[in-house]
Amino acid sequence: MRDRETDDVFKTLVSELHSTLTPTTIMGITILAVGLFAYESLQSTPLLIATIAATLASLGKIAVSLAHRRADATKRSTVADAARWEKLQGLFIFVIAACVGTLATVAFAYRDLSVHMLAVALTFGYCAGVTVRISVRPFIAATAILLAALPPTLSVMLYGDTAHWILSLLCVIFLIAAMQSMLHVYGTTIRQIRLFLDMEHQARHDPLTGLLNRKALCEAYLSLGTADDVLTCVHCFDLDGFKSVNDRFGHAVGDALLAEIAGRLRESLDPPALAIRIGGDEFVILHPDVRDPADAEALARRVVALLGMPYQIAGDEITIGISLGYTMAISGSVDLEQMMVTADKASYRAKRNGGGIDREIPATLDLGKFSVAA
Template sequence: MNEGIDVRYRETDEVFKTLVSELTSTISPTTIMGLTILAIGLFAYDSLGGTELMLATISGSVASLAKIVVTVAHRRSNATKHATVDEAVRWEMAHGLLTFIIAASIGLLATAAFTYRDLSVHILATALIFGYSAGVAIRISVRPFIAATAILIAGIPTTISALLYGDTAHWILATVFAGFLVAAMQSVLHVYRTATRQICLRLEMEHQARHDPLTGLRNRTALGEAFDALGHIEDSLICVHCFDLDGFKAVNDRFGHAVGDELLASIGMRLRENMHQPNIAVRVGGDEFAILQPVVRHPVEADLLARNIVNVLSLPYRVAGEEITIGISLGYTMALSGSAKLEHMMAIADKASYRAKRNGGGIDCEFPSTLDLRASSFAA
C-alpha cells in the first residue's frame, strides 16, 4: 500500500473500487441539474421554438433521470456486497455514458441558444454551463476522465458558438468560457489527487489495523471479522487450527530477538504462500498462530490442512546466515457454522495444541461431544 501512495496517484484495485463507489454521491446534483435543464430548455423552446432546443431538453432530462436510477441501484449494490473490480468497471461505464449524454445535451442546448438573438436565453445558457462545469468538477472528479470529458463536451461547442456570435461582449464571454474550461481541468485534477491520497491513507490505516506488521498476516481483529462474516448454515463445518513454535525461545536466546523476528517474518511469508482462499492465516501474538478454515466439506480436509501446515513450516529456514529448523505443535477443532463460537473453538484448539506439545509436537485434535462427524451431509 505504501508503494501505491509513493507512486504518484496510481490506483490499486481497492482505490479504484472506492473511487467508483464515490459516484453514488451525485443524486442531489444530478436531480438539480436535470430540473435545471428542463426549466431552461422549456423556457428557451417557448421563447425561440427551435427543434434542437426541445431535443436537448428531452435527452438531458431523460438521461438525468436514468443517472439517478443507476446511482440508486449502485448504492444498493454497495450496501449488500463488496464490489469486484469487474463490477466497478461496469458501474463506471454506466455512470460515464449517462454523464456524457447529459453533457452533450447541455452543450447542444447552450450552443443552440447562442445562435439566436435573445440575450435572456444567453444569460440562462451561461448559467447552465458554469453550473454544470462546477458541479461536475466537484462531484465526478474522482473519475477524472469522465469529469474532464463531460466538461469539454459541454463547454467547447458553447465557447465556439459564443465566439461566433460576433460582438465584443460575446468574444469576452467566449474567452471567459475558455479560461474556466482550463480552470475546471485543473480543479478536476486537484480533487482527484486529493481524494486518491485520502483514500490511500485510509486504506493503509485499515490494513494496519487488521494486519500484523511483522509477518504481514491478519491479526485477531481481522480473524474475528472474518468469522462473523461467515454464513450460518447449520450443516456446514468450520475448522479452527491453533499452533505455536517449539523451541522458539531457544532461537531467541541463541541468536537474538532480531533473528527471532526474522524467523517469524519468514513463517508469515511461508504461510501466505501456502494458504489458499478462503482459508485465513492469523498471527495471534508472540509465536502463536491460527488458521480459519471456513469451508470443510469432509473432516479429512481439516486433517490434510493441518498436516500441510506442519510439514511446510517444519522445513529449514535460512535466517541471518543460519539454518534454523523449528518445530510445530498444532491443535484443531471443528464445529457446525450455525452454532460455532470463535473464542470457544480457539480455546479447544489451543488445548489440543498444548497436548500436542506435551507429546513432543505434531498434531492433535479435539471435537465437541455433540458433533457427529459421520453425518453424510458433510461429504462433498
C-alpha cells in the same frame, strides 16, 4: 491515469460515482426548467429535443446510481464490476453533458439576452458540479466538461463583438481552471483514499508478518454465517523452541523467522482459509467451508510439515517445531472464543507430547453425517 490507482483505490473511486444522486436530480430539474423556458421563448425544436434527452438521461443516471449503490451494498465488487459500472455511469454523464452543450449552443444562436443568461448559468453550473463531484474519474469529468462548455464557447465567439469576445475568453479561462481544479481534486482524493486504505490495512494486519490480526479474525468469523451442512475449523499453533531461537540468534533473527513462517503459511493456504498471527509465536488458521473432516486433518499435517522444514536466515539454518491443535463445529453454531479455547487445549496436549498435531471435537458433533470415513 489508471496506472496511478491500485485495484482497491480504483474500486473506491468508482463507488463515489453513485454518490451524485442529489446533484444529478437538481441538475436534471434545472436543465428541464431552463430548456422549457428557452423553448417557450425561441420555439426551437433542437432545444426541445436536447431538453427531453437530458431529462431522460438524468433519470437514467439516477436509476444507474441506485442500482450501483445496491450492488456495492450487497456484495464486494471486483475490478471488472467497477469497470462495468464506470462505463455505464460515464455513458449517461456524457449524454447529459452533450445535451447541456447543445442547449447552450442553440440558445446562443438567437439574440435573446434572457436566454443567453440562463444558458451561461446552466453551463457554468453544470461544469462546476462535474468538477466537484466527478473529478474522481478524470477522463469522464474532462470529457463531460468539454462536451458541455466547448460548443457554446465557440458559438459565443461567432458574435464577433467585444462583449461576446470577452465572454468567450472568460469561458476559456474557466474551462482551463476547471481542468486544473479537476486534477487537484482527483489527486487529493487519491491521497485521502490511500491513507484510509493504509490505516484500514494496519488496523487488520500484523505489522511484522503482514498476516491478519485478531480483529480481522473476529470479523472474518462473524461473516461466515450459519449452515447445517458445513463445518468451520479453527487451528491454533505455536512454535516449539522459539525462545531458544531468540536467545541464541537474537530477536532480529526471531522476527525474520516469524516473517518466513508467515510467507510459508500464505503459500500453503487456499481461499477461503486464512492465516492469523494473534501475538508472539501464536498463530491461528481459520478454515471455513469444510465439508469433509478429513480436509481439516490434511491441512494440519500440511502446515506442520511445511513449517517444520529448515529455514535459512542470516547464514544460519534454523529448524523449529510446531504444536498444533484444532477443533471444528457446524458453521455458526459456536462462538469464536470458545473454538479457540478448545483448539488451544488440543495444542497444549500436542506440546506436552513433544509437538505435532492433536484435535478436540465436541462430543455433541456427529462427524459421521459429514464423512463416512470420519
